[in-house]
Amino acid sequence: MNLVASSSVSWKSNSNNSDRVEKNEFPAGLRVLVVDDDPTCLMILEKMLRNCHYEVTKSNRAEIALSMLRENRNGFDIVISDVHMPDMDGFKLLEHVGLEMDLPVIMMSADDSKDVVMKGVTHGACDYLIKPVRIEALKNIWQHVIRKKKHEWKDKDFEQSTNVEDGDQHQKPPEDVDYSSSANEGNWKSSKRRKEEEDETEERDDTSTLKKPRVVWSVELHQQFVQAVNQLGIDKAVPKKILELMNVPGLTRENVASHLQKYRLYLRRLSGVSQHQNGLNDSFMGHPEAAYGTMTSFSGLELQALAATGQLPAQSLATFQAAALGRSATKSAISMPLVDQRNLFSFENPKLRYPEGQQQLNNSNKQINLLHGIPTTMEPKQLADLHQSSQSFVPMNMQGNARMQQNNALLMHMSQQQQKQPSRGQMLNESNNGQVSRPPLSMSQPLSSNGIPAAILSRNGIVDNVRGPVYNPVSQASSMVDFSLNQTTELQNSFPLVSSNSGMSTLTSKRLIPEEVNSDIKGSRGFPVGYDIFEELHQQKSQDWGIQNVGSAFGASDHSSIPGTLDVSPSMLVQQGISSMKKNGQNGNSPMGEPQLNLFSGGNLLTVKAEQLPDTSYQSNFLLEQFGQDDLMSAILKQQESVGEVETEFGFDGYPPLDNLPV
């Protein structure tokens, strides 16, 4: 603690930022929830995590952990869970968390058999640790949080990166100044403010970009989006053109870009979903038409729907995706979506959850979108007609998570191995019987992915019962509508999640691979500005800023990122959580009851730190994050651990006051 104290002092003094950075570990304060039924391991993990200066909450029961998470959606940055637990399967918990809170989840087990590890991957775990867990492995878990956030940012601000870059250049000097001068308020705050300013500046500067408000992908909006995409054709659907076609005032290319990415992921996921749920498809089939008459051009969706109906072998999707992956080499966006889509599959739930993260998503709007999305998946035939030409592939069998997961796994492998093992793609291709014909499908159909996830989710939920209440309604045609209604927000939110998830999963899968893969991943990410910006930012921004970003990232980890702004304040999230809970209730499950669950009822819960920053600060964090992602990355890249702790006086979301940090 001494270290912390001194660092905090120096941190405040603003003149010793570098000192602080050197002294403190950058990700300190990361709020970790660790779940393991083995008390020995639990204790050891807790100690290790505390030694990493993380804020640790432990629980030996998955149910308790889940209720803790639900009660305090904003209270944790990352979850570590054992695979084998008596009361709930670790993967189930993983899915729940991904679905409901969209937090990065690390699985761990003494079991190192490949299929279990694979399961972790396909379920969307961002990492898999083999017991005995060493502290070194835990030291770096913060990267998953950052990565996830970054991914969300990237997706949202894909095309804003240039803006950001420009903004950076404009803003950097002032930021530094402000940064140093506003130490009293906490670096995070100042960074946040900076970010806000930057955002505003960028907005002003870029007339075409308009504000970077959090775009709520309402049903109509999504519909327009999908129409535009279908009109252009998946292959040709680029954000700019989509934007033009949509002709929605206030919508930025970046918004579209990120949405597109998610959509692609969604599509991919759909295609990856194998034919488990033929029954579901049938039931779904009934609906889509009624609900989605308007959605005619879901190329991606169609494919997925086709896949869903099982007409196409699931593998074709994989092939498709593999092909897509292959193409992604040239298109960074594609590679991301591929991975993301994979995540889509595994993170179906998260998608649903996404809405919760987003602040003001119009439930109704979202619901509509869901409807849009759903029909496509549900109506393979319809889709087939619509998209015959482009989509012969992917039998998006939205049935069964398992299938999807498999496909995801395949995809993952593909993405992972994209550069390294082309043969894998071939393998997939082969297995697909050459049905893969739409590499672009996954890419260019973000809409469907958006819509589809809901459908998939619903389906998965039905089949796997993993998603519990959320998905129940979906299982029925009529319920589809309900589902969509209930899930709109979630779906809405899911888009960004998708990307973030995908990012996470991509990274995850890659993480499981030797380090170089990570670097490959970065490269393959194709973030245009990516690391350059980071470097730039890093150099120009004080590390505290980076930390701040991280902090905001941490704090906002469970907020789905909205294009341009992470304006999900804790209160918003709670509201979302409440609304989602209510929704869940409607769906037949009341998983959450009221927001105020007894976090600590039973189990060995030590502490749950749910800090709720005031909306404004939170929002500013997000804004900061947006910009800070790059900074963050650069900070991380350059000085991973030299970056100062995220010790924010102002109780940055999730980060305890310095004093509270364990030392």
Place this chain on the structure above:
Amino acid sequence: MEQLQRKLAEYTTSLYNEKILDEQFIQLQQLQDESNPDFVVEVVSLFFEDSERLLNELAKALNQANVDFKKLDAHVHQMKGSSSSIGAQRVQRGCIAFRNYCDDRNVEGCLKCLQQVKNEYTLVKNKLETLFKLEKQFVDAGGSFPIV
């Protein structure tokens, strides 16, 4: 004091040499600090408690007319996890072998393995208790860690 230190060092080394403990135990020791001065002892005590419970469960499960191998496997798996977490290597290895017999649904093999694991567990328990005693003596004599 010097003698104590040497004795302690030798004893500790022997534990590692005999693979009774592995480097994970070192990790535990490194976790210990002034905020948690008895961390290792606490964790190990927890391990003892939990292991004894698990061993009982295992014996019970194997005593059934219809052995529930799934349950058996779950218990063994947990024991494997906890023993690996504290570095009780031999116990861990015993668990691995145990699991193989579980997979084969070989009751006899499982019984043998259970006995093996029990033995290893008892061994590591005794050794650790001795180690802690030595360490306490060392500290009481004014010594401080880490040695070497």
